[in-house]
Amino acid sequence: MSKITLQLCAESEVEMVCLxxxxxxxxxxxxxxxxxxxxxxxxxxxxxxxxxxxxxxxxVKSPTFSIVEIYEINSCRVAHFDMYRVKDPEELQFFGFHEYFDVSDLILIEWPEQISTFEIGIDLEIKFMTVGNTRNLIFNSMSESGDITLNKLI
Ligand SMILES: Nc1ncnc2c1ncn2[C@@H]1O[C@H](COP(=O)(O)OP(=O)(O)O)[C@@H](O)[C@H]1O
Ligand SMILES: [Mg+2]
Structure with a gap:
């Protein structure tokens, strides 16, 4: 499997939305x-x-307190997670974390460091770095789906 890396930056909040x-x-x-x-x-x-x-x-509500926000947009099912407050990976069992993987088209996970992502199939990693108002984003594809996405983005 190829591993594509891409670096992009957003100079403002508006540019981040565009990205x-x-x-x-x-x-x-x-x-x-x-x-x-x-x-x-x-x-x-x-x-x-x-x-x-x-x-x-x-x-778009930050899922910091709810841990997950679900969207169904024109038959595209999205689960947006924020793991910031998850202290014990067992908490994830409570809301059937793994079940979202079977039914979602797109899963976004903020604060993946808080959970063990190793048994989850991650397709694309995005790392954000802050320098003043600039945000540097490093994209790493981890699967074919990630490769296809990054190839389209380049
Ligand atoms: N280049 C930028 N891209 C995105 N947000 C920016 C940028 N510069 C300043 N900001 C500000 O940083 C904050 C980003 O908030 P948010 O997206 O909630 O961050 P996170 O989810 O990573 O905690 C917002 O208040 C936004 O106005
Ligand atoms: Mg957030």
Missing amino acids: GKRIAKALNYPIVITLAGDLGAGKTTLARGILNQLGHSGH
Whole structure:
């Protein structure tokens, strides 16, 4: 399997939303994407751009407290996770974390460091780095679905 790496940057919140829209247009389903980076790095903002492009026009709630927000947009099923508050991976059993993998077209996971992602099939990793208002994003594909997505994005 090839492993494609790509680096892109967003100079503002608006650019981050645009980048999310670009990513949404490139997605090869089903796909699991991790969003890793500090608080305020722009993970939820990128998720908002993706969801907006897919056709969600309402508010995009940060799942920090709910852990997961579910969207069904024109028959595209999205699960947006935020693992920030998950202290024990066993908590994930409570809301049937693994079941989302069978029924979702797109899974976005903020704070993947909080859980053991090793038994989950991650297709694409996105790492966010903050330098002032600039956010540098490094994309690593981990599967064929990730490869196809990044090839479309390049
Ligand atoms: N280039 C940028 N991209 C995204 N957000 C930015 C950028 N510059 C400043 N910001 C600000 O950083 C914050 C990002 O918040 P959010 O997307 O919720 O981050 P996270 O989900 O990673 O904690 C917002 O308040 C936004 O206005
Ligand atoms: Mg967030």
